[in-house]
Amino acid sequence: MKDVYLFSGFLGSGKTTLLKNIIQQAKEAGLKPAVFMNELGQMNFDSDAVEDGVPLKELLDGCICCTGSEKSEAQIQTLLAEEEFDLLLIETTGAAHPVEALDAIFSPLFAERLNFKGIITVADGKRWLDRGQLSPQIRSLFIEQIRHADLILANKMDLLSEAEQGKVTFELQGLNSSASILQTTHSKVPFSMLEKLTASKKGAVESAPVSKLNLNTRVFPFAKPVKREDFEAWLRALPETVYRIKGYVPLEGDKYPHAFQYAYGMAQWLPEYMKMNTQIVVIGEGIEGVELP
Known part of the structure; x- marks a missing residue:
């Protein structure tokens, strides 16, 4: 069984920084990670963040959660067939609904080989405070990414005052009381905290397909x-x-x-x-x- 972690969060929140941090910590723990990355555009500059020797598959110009689900399934199946690894790190596009992404990932072709540990959502604290400036569709997606997380990283806390940090944490906890919340700078979280995660049962999904965003x-x-x-x-x-x-x-x-x-x-x-x-x-x-x- 391969442990699987899904990284969620809106555009620019710090998901790729989190990915780099966890790759490094996993390797230091003697584990071999593999990575599946999703990007809306036709090019993925973030793939440069993945070190040489780490198995990597990408889905470009589509969303893991909708139009690209079959391609996602094929890429993950290829990883399982061709590469040796201990855990799979999945970085979704900032426009992906994490629960819809799970539906695409766990194909009956290989679901029994994957041990899903949970959704880690990276939330930009400043963007959260200013979420009223986002369009209704984008704001809805932002909230959904937080609502369905098993662990929330309240990120970029170094850019906020202590009062703002407290406000962000309180409001995120109110939106998702079942998730642990960690205040972070540069998406720094101990890998041991991820290892202790247990995925919760997901509630109703407020669909936010990319085509409508x-x-x-x-x-x-x-x-x-x-x-x-x-x-x-x-x-x-x-x-x-x-x-x-x-x-x-x-x-x-x-x-x-x-x-x-x-x-x-x-x-x-x-x-x-x-x-x-x-x-x-x-x-x-x-x-x-x-x-x-």
């Missing part, structure tokens, strides 16, 4: 390097309905592009030391008019 993805390739200040000015002018940007940005004066992450108005730049495909993926609502500077 009005979420779009757009890929922007770079024809030439850009000035960092110009790019950051472009970021500040983006509509609030741009929830996530990731990719590789070529900057003037630098030999290699920078890995770039953007969520909830906050940008993160990381230097790269090799040539990467210079483009970014933008995810959000009503982004048809968004263009690179």
Whole structure:
């Protein structure tokens, strides 16, 4: 039996950071993890976070919970047939309903070989406090991801005051009293806490299919390097309905592009030391008019 953990949470909440943390801790414990990642767009920049030697399968340009369920089943079946591993870590897209994802994962073809341990939902504390600014459909999905979790990481607590931290924790506990809640920064949670999880029986599901969320993805390739200040000015002018940007940005004066992450108005730049495909993926609502500077 392979232990299975499903990582849920809205776009930019910190799921990939959690994935990296748990991969490292599992390996330190002498376990071999395998990873299944889902991404809305046609490219998955987050797969770069998975270390060499860790079996990885991906579902791109579709959702594990709806249109991509058959492909998901095939990918997991391939992992089980071709790879040796001890536990399976599944990172859903930020637009996935975790319970619907479970329906796609546990196929009768291999369900008896999987020991589902639980849903870990990463909730961005600041986004939770500002959830009233989200569209009704997105807000409903955000709440569903929390409501069906077995463990909730109230993440990015370092960005909030003590009073705000308390408010977030109290409100999340009120929404899901059966889940444990851990305040985290950079999605840091002991792997031993995950190992103790036992999946609870899931209640009624408020369906939130991706097709009804009005979420779009757009890929922007770079024809030439850009000035960092110009790019950051472009970021500040983006509509609030741009929830996530990731990719590789070529900057003037630098030999290699920078890995770039953007969520909830906050940008993160990381230097790269090799040539990467210079483009970014933008995810959000009503982004048809968004263009690179």
